[in-house]
Amino acid sequence: TxxxxxxxxxxxxxxxxxxxEDGKLNFSGCPGGAPANVLACASRLGLDTAFIGxxxxxxxxxxxxxxxxxxxxxxxGMIVSKDYLTTLAFVTLDEQGDRxxxxxxxxxxxxxxxxxxxxxxxxxxxxxxxxxSVSMTKEPSRTTTMQMVKKAKEYGCMVSYDPxxxxxxxxxxxxxxxxxxxxxxxxxxxxxxxxxxEFLTGTDTVTAGMxxxxxxxxxxxxxxxxGAEGSLCLCGGILVKRLSYKxxxxxxxxxxxxxxxxxxxxxxxxxxxxxxxxxKKIAAALDFxxxxxxxxxxxxxxxxxxxxxxxxxxxxxVEG
Ligand code: ATP
Numbered sequence: 001t002x003x004x005x006x007x008x009x010x011x012x013x014x015x016x017x018x019x020x021e022d023g024k025l026n027f028s029g030c031p032g033g034a035p036a037n038v039l040a041c042a043s044r045l046g047l048d049t050a051f052i053g054x055x056x057x058x059x060x061x062x063x064x065x066x067x068x069x070x071x072x073x074x075x076x077g078m079i080v081s082k083d084y085l086t087t088l089a090f091v092t093l094d095e096q097g098d099r100x101x102x103x104x105x106x107x108x109x110x111x112x113x114x115x116x117x118x119x120x121x122x123x124x125x126x127x128x129x130x131x132x133s134v135s136m137t138k139e140p141s142r143t144t145t146m147q148m149v150k151k152a153k154e155y156g157c158m159v160s161y162d163p164x165x166x167x168x169x170x171x172x173x174x175x176x177x178x179x180x181x182x183x184x185x186x187x188x189x190x191x192x193x194x195x196x197x198e199f200l201t202g203t204d205t206v207t208a209g210m211x212x213x214x215x216x217x218x219x220x221x222x223x224x225x226x227g228a229e230g231s232l233c234l235c236g237g238i239l240v241k242r243l244s245y246k247x248x249x250x251x252x253x254x255x256x257x258x259x260x261x262x263x264x265x266x267x268x269x270x271x272x273x274x275x276x277x278x279x280k281k282i283a284a285a286l287d288f289x290x291x292x293x294x295x296x297x298x299x300x301x302x303x304x305x306x307x308x309x310x311x312x313x314x315x316x317x318v319e320g
Contacts (some may be wrong), residue, residue: 041261254302
């Protein structure tokens with residue numbers, strides 16, 4: 001059996017390097033895409049994972065394929081397109097180290113994934129199906145993603161969803177809210193940022209927003225990440241908030257995805273039963289995931305920054 005199969009965008013993140021003195025911008029091309037990042041973390045922690053997505057038959061696509069394979073992620077579901085180029089995204093960091101993304105994504109491979117290209121039988125032996133919203137910003141990958149979620153439910157997979165709102169990728173934010181809300185109905189376990197929670201609920205009171213969302217969409221386990229402040233989880237009516245760990249942050253790219261890969265690890269291997277949770281298991285899962293997210297911010301890029309089990313345990317043990 002597989003632990004997690006994820007579907008979604010797969011692209012090259014160009015992360016900034018220190019500015020050149022001659023005024024040129026310097027970037028380093030790092031393999032990225034949120035669902036693949038989540039798998040990279042889960043795989044680093046020892047889970048059995050598989051990725052479904054589409055890349056171009058170009059140097060960037062080959063880099064993605066190599067990198068994802070080197071993480072130990074199964075890539076049988078990765079389509080290499082002769083017709084479309086690999087998607088690129090440029091990341092710039094502000095003074096706080098927070099990042100802004102710009103996607104170069106016109107007629108590129110990641111969202112050209114068609115339903116008939118995906119082998120659904122992988123769901124028959126997978127415990128968790130994970131997806132995000134970037135693959136739902138455009139057709140045909142919108143329908144492909146939605147159909148796979150439907151099939152994942154039919155196959156009895158636990159459905160994990162990170163709405164990962166990238167406002168500039170949607171033609172219309174009303175549509176974004178409608179589609180994301182619709183998908184929450186099918187999700188068992190959901191990760192949001194504080195901003196995304198506010199976007200979906202209209203309230204800036206985190207706990208009230210979490211309670212309203214869980215009730216409305218029957219979400220078993222809802223997690224909200226708050227950057228350096230840590231995270232909250234509402235699961236089985238139990239609300240737990242845990243602070244993150246103090247680290248020297250240089251780059252927050254991929255922190256949320258790393259956090260989520262670690263949280264799914266806790267669901268599968270850490271004894272957090274999302275249908276019958278114990279408060280101490282929720283707290284332990286948040287501590288573990290906060291530590292994973294924190295460690296990832298101490299290194300550049302997303303996939304190269306994934307922490308090991310030992311590193312996470314050490315940080316939790318030292319400060320926990
Ligand atoms: P994304 O924008 O990729 O969806 P996100 O907003 O979900 O990311 P964050 O909330 O920024 O992700 O970070 C996820 C987790 O990583 C946090 O809940 C926290 O545990 C940890 N983390 C992030 N930034 C820091 C930091 N500066 N110091 C310590 N921990 C951090």
